[in-house]
Amino acid sequence: MNLHEQQLQMASYVRDPLHNPPPADIEARRLRIYRELFYNSIEGLLAAGFPVMRATLGELPWHARVRDFYATYRSQTPLFTEVGGAFIDYLHNADLDAPWQLELAHYEWIEAQLFRADDAAFTEPDTADLLEGEPRLSCLARVLAYRWPVDQIGPGYQPSAPPAAPTLLLVYRDQHLQVRFARLTPMAYQLLAGLSGSGRQRLQALGDEQVQAQGLALLKDLHSQQLIIAVDYCAGALA
Incomplete structure (x- = not known):
């Protein structure tokens, strides 16, 4: 041998x-x-x-x-x-x-990736107005959709069937290097992941003035946290 x-x-x-x-x-x-x-x-x-x-x-x-x-x-x-x-x-x-195992693994893997992400993501500048430009998600954030409630599964909760509604999440790392998550409404998920175009175009596609006002408040909040930036329209998409 x-x-x-x-x-x-x-x-x-x-x-x-x-x-x-x-x-x-x-x-x-x-x-x-x-x-x-x-x-x-x-x-x-x-x-x-x-x-x-x-x-x-x-x-x-x-x-x-x-x-x-x-x-x-x-x-x-x-x-x-x-x-x-x-x-x-x-x-x-x-x-x-378990039927939720793959989605839970993906969720935990995303958390690990965000924790190791480059700090330089917070220094990327805006190049356009939030409404006239195109919103782009920071590389320190992910918009995710799961069949299973991956943010709740643990030793004390192991569902045998998925809930009727999907679990929509914004997972991100803050400026203190902590990985956090927030549940998203269907409207917020649509604004951040389901629509294209400028900020104004996305808001107009959401619905009436009340819904648009809620969407604009969300964009401003995420912008203040540097989780989204505004770039020249057609220069990049929210992803």
């Missing part, structure tokens, strides 16, 4: 010792150290990125899920910061532990 074959055998065993034989020339104690070292590194990264999922699933289901990911998924990135994204990709094709 050449060196490459030895490395493959070792890697296969460390990934999935239940279905792959150990190398014959390494003592069991050392192999156990390697197995635990590599697994604990991946499990620790995922536990830090998906704490709500870990607590909600419980110890045994959580570790079974991580071990299956570790054994079967072939990541295309060497970056530790991208392991969470690889885990979500894996969940898309996995037999889920």
Whole structure:
């Protein structure tokens, strides 16, 4: 057996010792150290990125899920910061532990991405008026829609069926480096994610003057928090 074959055998065993034989020339104690070292590194990264999922699933289901990911998924990135994204990709094709698991994972991954985002996002200037220009969402904010109430799921609440209305959220990182979320009304979601055009055009598409006034108040509030900026019309879209 050449060196490459030895490395493959070792890697296969460390990934999935239940279905792959150990190398014959390494003592069991050392192999156990390697197995635990590599697994604990991946499990620790995922536990830090998906704490709500870990607590909600419980110890045994959580570790079974991580071990299956570790054994079967072939990541295309060497970056530790991208392991969470690889885990979500894996969940898309996995037999889920709960029907809300994928959406909860995505929500927690967004939180992690915002926490690591570049502070320079707060320095991006306006280039147009809020009404005449086109509102653009800061890279420190996301407008999200889920079937499941991902902001409420936890060890004490695990719904078996999605609610009638979707969960609409604005998730953002404030200037104190805290990731926060706010529930959005359908009107607010439509204004921020469902319409195109200038601020004025979006407000006019919402409805009557009362609804437009509520929308304008929301735009001004988010603008004051630097969660949206106004750019020259057609220079960029809210995304």
